[in-house]
Amino acid sequence: MFKANHHDQFYRCLLFALLKKCCKKISKHEITGQPVVHLSDLKNLTFTNVKATNNKAPDNLKKKTYEIRRLFSLAKPERWKLSGAVVLLIISSGVSMAVPFCIGKVIDIIYSPSEQEKMKEKLTTFCQIMVGVFVVGAVANFGRVYLMSVSGNRIINRLRQTLFSSIMPTGGVGMMMYVSPKLTGIALLIVPPVSIMARYYGRFLRAITKDVQDSLANTTQIAEEKISNIRTVRAFGHETTEEDRYNTGIKHVLDLTYKEALMRAMFFGSVGLAGNCVVLSVFYYGGTMMTESQISVGDLSAFLLYAAYIGVSLGGMTSFYSEMMKGLGASTRLWELTDRTSSIPVHGGLIPTSPVIGNIEFNDVRFIYPSRDDVVIFDKLSLLVPSGSITAVVGPSGSGKSTVGSLLLRYYDPSQGSVTLDGEDIKKIDPTWLRGQIGTVSQEPVLFSCSVRDNIAYGSQDPTTVTDEEIYEAAKKANAYHFINSFPDKFNTLVGERGQTLSGGQRQRVAIARAILKNPKILILDEATSALDAESEYLVHEALERLMVGRTVITIAHRLSTIKSADQIAVIDHGHVSEIGSYSQLMDIPDGLFRKLVERQTITVDVNGS
Numbered sequence: 001m002f003k004a005n006h007h008d009q010f011y012r013c014l015l016f017a018l019l020k021k022c023c024k025k026i027s028k029h030e031i032t033g034q035p036v037v038h039l040s041d042l043k044n045l046t047f048t049n050v051k052a053t054n055n056k057a058p059d060n061l062k063k064k065t066y067e068i069r070r071l072f073s074l075a076k077p078e079r080w081k082l083s084g085a086v087v088l089l090i091i092s093s094g095v096s097m098a099v100p101f102c103i104g105k106v107i108d109i110i111y112s113p114s115e116q117e118k119m120k121e122k123l124t125t126f127c128q129i130m131v132g133v134f135v136v137g138a139v140a141n142f143g144r145v146y147l148m149s150v151s152g153n154r155i156i157n158r159l160r161q162t163l164f165s166s167i168m169p170t171g172g173v174g175m176m177m178y179v180s181p182k183l184t185g186i187a188l189l190i191v192p193p194v195s196i197m198a199r200y201y202g203r204f205l206r207a208i209t210k211d212v213q214d215s216l217a218n219t220t221q222i223a224e225e226k227i228s229n230i231r232t233v234r235a236f237g238h239e240t241t242e243e244d245r246y247n248t249g250i251k252h253v254l255d256l257t258y259k260e261a262l263m264r265a266m267f268f269g270s271v272g273l274a275g276n277c278v279v280l281s282v283f284y285y286g287g288t289m290m291t292e293s294q295i296s297v298g299d300l301s302a303f304l305l306y307a308a309y310i311g312v313s314l315g316g317m318t319s320f321y322s323e324m325m326k327g328l329g330a331s332t333r334l335w336e337l338t339d340r341t342s343s344i345p346v347h348g349g350l351i352p353t354s355p356v357i358g359n360i361e362f363n364d365v366r367f368i369y370p371s372r373d374d375v376v377i378f379d380k381l382s383l384l385v386p387s388g389s390i391t392a393v394v395g396p397s398g399s400g401k402s403t404v405g406s407l408l409l410r411y412y413d414p415s416q417g418s419v420t421l422d423g424e425d426i427k428k429i430d431p432t433w434l435r436g437q438i439g440t441v442s443q444e445p446v447l448f449s450c451s452v453r454d455n456i457a458y459g460s461q462d463p464t465t466v467t468d469e470e471i472y473e474a475a476k477k478a479n480a481y482h483f484i485n486s487f488p489d490k491f492n493t494l495v496g497e498r499g500q501t502l503s504g505g506q507r508q509r510v511a512i513a514r515a516i517l518k519n520p521k522i523l524i525l526d527e528a529t530s531a532l533d534a535e536s537e538y539l540v541h542e543a544l545e546r547l548m549v550g551r552t553v554i555t556i557a558h559r560l561s562t563i564k565s566a567d568q569i570a571v572i573d574h575g576h577v578s579e580i581g582s583y584s585q586l587m588d589i590p591d592g593l594f595r596k597l598v599e600r601q602t603i604t605v606d607v608n609g610s
């Protein structure tokens, strides 16, 4: 009697320990499942002239399978290590699967009515065999863990968990069937309700993860934009409004995560409840079967241990499933963005071997911005910019002056017609090479948050090879040398974000020094002096005069008085060049647009200047 009680107690403790371990494992999985991808930065990118690649996912039906395959394809480089690990995993899982069976057998041997001496002998032989089996299992386990660890990426890690979690239930159910098909039938009652719940929960999780990513991206965008333009926000006194907008965004994200937490709790709670009901049913029917001698105490013990094993694995699987759904939700958005490729490649195409002459021609160009396809910017725009000349592009605001520069730099391609450089369509030319031949100085030049020296050196193909002498030379030509040297840190002065610690005129001259160092054959000056005071304008103008020598220049001008010396002036209106000629030629056209623009500007200057 004492012996029987002792064994019962041992068995109960063992079972309890196993179930406790199973519960711990499940909750550990639950708390670690956080979204892995943060898309806020990507969302902030604007894509111009982009199109989806051929790498398209098939429509709806196959889309999910496609995405799962794609997620797993990330593990492809590790496939050999992974295959080895799977083989070892099968061996070690097989050994693990044998454990409950052996415990069942040991219990049956202990409970068998044979003599004490015979039982001892049987137990010894059995345990000797099992030690051998366990050693094999331990070696396989060692190899598996090692191979999985050296593969070390997150997907592999998850894959390992899935494999482990799916081999155990499959083997476990097989063994349960072997021990008692009837009890197995009862245990498997859990499968249909859990599958249905998992299906809906998975769908919900996927959708909400995508929403969370999108909301986070929007909120980050608000924060980034407003913080980097804090002066404007201050000037308009909108600090509180912006703070409220950000808080609303963050609250929305929080609400979504609460919603997710609620669904997660409901799902895991329901699965847990279903699992417990099944365990209770198995206990009840198992006990009844035992009293009717349909099953031995050892077999019932083994059966319950298998059920506990499966519980642990299913816990891992559910957690993996929810992580995978979250991963799919996040990656769908990520892939949407990464699958987009620019129709204008970064590299590729002709690299002319002969030196650039600098003849530019716009031939019957038709252009519409991809993001605003109902507005035709250019229609049959033709313009010849001869090598070494200065061409001023003028026209009413919004007529497309800056767009001329964008087309030449190939930020966009015309929908019809062509832009040629020395007779070659720029579509055929390597874009990086092409941009290497063009220097730009704009009204609001962008400087980077580094030293003045580094900003100037940025003009060179390889900034690391630029010498101090070259930097000083460029700064002198750009009328920047003196003001830079007046700073305590001279050329090492940090210019702050977007060069905000420099004045407009200083920024402009640093940008000119950068363009001088680039030494391009073609120059685009986009309203380069329009925002400056008279003193700065004079210095910048002088620097630009030096910069323009020997280059083909397209200057986009606001102040028409500054372009008197241009070789030709092209007036853009209603999508094409409406007038072209020298300053005096255009002023001689009685009802000409240029003349009207000049007169209007003169009156404005007079009124403002008086």
Ligand SMILES: Nc1ncnc2c1ncn2[C@@H]1O[C@H](COP(=O)(O)OP(=O)(O)OP(=O)(O)O)[C@@H](O)[C@H]1O
Residues within 6 Å of the ligand: 369, 371, 372, 377, 395, 396, 397, 398, 399, 400, 401, 402, 403, 404
């Ligand atoms: N990235 C863009 N996407 C959509 N539309 C754009 C884009 N850039 C400019 N536009 C539109 O194209 C038209 C021409 O713009 P562009 O900047 O070339 O004119 P502009 O003559 O230089 O104007 P301004 O003299 O006022 O600087 C404008 O109506 C403008 O709103």
